[in-house]
Amino acid sequence: MDLVRGFWRKHRRKILVTTTCLGSGYLLYKLYNAHTRKLADLERELANELENDEIIKTQMKAHFENIQMIADSTTLPHAMRHLSSRIVEEIHVSSIMEKLSKGKGTLTPSEKLQLWNELKILSFTRMVLSLWSVTMLSLYIRVQVNILGRHLYIDTARGLGSSHLLEELDLIDRDDEQKFLASADYLASNGMLSLISNMQSAVKEVLKGKQLKDVLTTKVLEETVIRILDVFMSTGSPHHWVDYLMMAQDATMLPSDTTTTDVPSSDSTVSKFHLLITETREVLTSTDFTNVAEISLKSCTVALVEEMEKQTGLATGMQVAKLLPQIEKTTPEISAEPEKNRFLQLIRDLPEVQLFFTLLYSNMPL
Template sequence: MSQAQQLANPAAAVTESYLSSIWSFWKRRRRAILITLGVVGVGVGSYVAYQRLHARLLADQQRIQRQQQQILEEAIREAEEKRRAEEEREDAQIRAHFESIQRIADATTLPSVLPHLRTQLFAAINLTALTDALFSSRQHGATAAAGSGAGAGGGGGGGGGGGGGGGGGEGGAAGGAARSALSAQEKLRIWEDLKVLSFCRTLCGMWSLALLSLFVRAQLNVLGRRVFLDAAVRSASSSSLQDPQQQAWKKRQLPMRCQHQFIALADYLPQIGLHALARDAQAFIAPILERLSLRDNVSLSQLLSLIHDIRLEFEGRDCATWQRYLLPSDNYLPADLAATSLAADASAGRGVSGQGGGGWGKVQGGRG
């Protein structure tokens, strides 16, 4: 561009000068600029490739982690299902074991001890002496009445000495029978005693049956649980004989004598506790029944209400009071009772064989 043109158009002149400088710079630095652009391009391309590769690797890693997590969750779920199935199987075994114990308690053990409980109850609350006294007095009264009639007939019709003597002898026998009969006061006292003792025997029979049933069930369940664990340890020890925990458990297994002593505790209620229960019940019931006269007409609803009131007050006592009917104060049977129970066990073969619930009914069948 000429000088005149530059003066005429200064902006164009500046632009042309600027472009000329750039072109001159490009010609001088073309190689360096191309190398720089190439390096920058390679760097950008490498960065983009790295980001894509990193994103792909991260996605693959996340996918692998998800797969591993799924595999782990499936393994945990399978282990949980297996553990739950094992627990359900063990629970079913334990439930079947204790159900068999309950059936044995209902069908074998309790029926075997109930006759003994009945005998001891009738011995503790004995009504035979009172009923025999009333029956004997009735017989003596009938004999006296018959003798009086015979004596009167012999005295009136016999004019001779023999007839009169015979009539007098029979009259004397009738007088002796009348003297041996009970008075009205004695009969009333006996009937009052029969009233109290009948209530006592009925209620004591109900209470003792409930206590013995509960105690025997708890006793068999406790011992059955221990026998079940012992059987499980023996079954597991067959595969691992050197396991120290199983060896230690085997040393803690209940000996047969200890099992006999534990089972013999059920004999305490019929032998000793029932007599204490009868004494306490009689002392408690007698004042209540004084309000009930023998001449009163008692309806069924009144009788049930009376029994309900007696039960409500007597059964509301402290639990320790009921415990002393079931167990000795020191939880040890008296020596004579323990020896008798152990001798009965030895002769009848009762006890726990350690074979679990299978042989329970057979070994418990000798109770009582």
């Protein structure tokens, strides 16, 4: 016992220091080990988050490309064919030209003048209306695609935060998606008659001082078309032209089949479609969209007049009466099939249009 006490007295300091070091070392080891495990857990969580981000991006890209494919291969071509046929059906230019052709030698001067004036109004109406309709419809469909893409992002991100598996997420109801894209036919099916009437009023106002013998140059024709568009767009309430492109906001809340009143419609389906339409209207009535639409219309007007200049002597001036047949020859090119339509390609390639839709798709608050 004395030996132990002596050893303790002699080596107490060393023992305490050694014990303290060993204890501290063990504690540091435990802390380091815990910290290492925590870092490993964080790294795994980060890896999982990155993997989820990649899954989100992959699904976003796949779904958005699918929607884009539907728009380019189905929605836009169908809408353009429908639009073109409706314009031809409702603006009867060919019948007047036929009367003029068959009436040579039999029509009185006043009858002939009246028919020529009708042809002047209808030809300009058809040309400017085609230009406006194709431009606005192509922009409208692209707005639809980007809004669907935005909803895809939001629904996917929210879904990953829940207990649902990503594969089980129904990001956007397919019926809503198809119904929303099908609304691109509203212009041709529902808005055409009032659009023609108001566009024709704008044409009459701008052309009331122009006679059949007046000479138009490239610059004057371009200014005339732009003036007609300005009068049309500015007549009536602000953004009145949106009502030609899409149904009234309240109409989206009505059930699609009013005969089956005993089966209540899905509130989520109705509200989802209503939300899509509401967002679309908000975009169309925004200042940014109005600016993009004006730039697109101006660019297409310039391209149209340049095309007519190549085929006629418009650069040096041409009488209105001689210009009308050329207008009729060129106008169908405006609403040609998308793959052959240089005006649609022109709109897609405009830097302002590309920037607008890039910002529209990327602006996705959660």
